[in-house]
Amino acid sequence: MKTSTRLAIVLAASVGVALWFVASLLTSKREPWDASVYWVVAYPLALLACAFLGYRFPERPWRWALVLFESQFLAMCVRTGELGNLWPLGMLLFAVVALPGALAAQVSARFSQGSAEGGA
Numbered sequence: 001m002k003t004s005t006r007l008a009i010v011l012a013a014s015v016g017v018a019l020w021f022v023a024s025l026l027t028s029k030r031e032p033w034d035a036s037v038y039w040v041v042a043y044p045l046a047l048l049a050c051a052f053l054g055y056r057f058p059e060r061p062w063r064w065a066l067v068l069f070e071s072q073f074l075a076m077c078v079r080t081g082e083l084g085n086l087w088p089l090g091m092l093l094f095a096v097v098a099l100p101g102a103l104a105a106q107v108s109a110r111f112s113q114g115s116a117e118g119g120a
């Protein structure tokens with residue numbers, strides 16, 4: 001695995017976990033997506049992070065959104081203290097929530113590749 005790929009994974013996971021825990025602390029909820037703050041602040045920030053990661057690491061950029069949002073699933077499990085028997089459904093739900101982030105990463109990766117080609 002390339003160093004840049006490792007860095008992107010670490011950044012995506014760190015941002016995902018941080019957004020989940022900060023939103024949880026701000027809302028005093030175990031699952032912050034139950035509060036509007038998550039959808040108004042944390043989710044748009046996550047999408048921006050996906051776009052940034054797609055621009056900075058344009059190779060298969062959809063991965064960064066998946067890593068970011070699935071790390072929120074892991075943060076949720078840590079915060080609640082349980083995995084639960086519906087964990088596959090939870091992971092699927094986070095994957096669906098990641099779709100706009102994957103699109104943002106894909107679009108910004110195209111801009112990254114276009115600017116690299118134009119500068120050569």
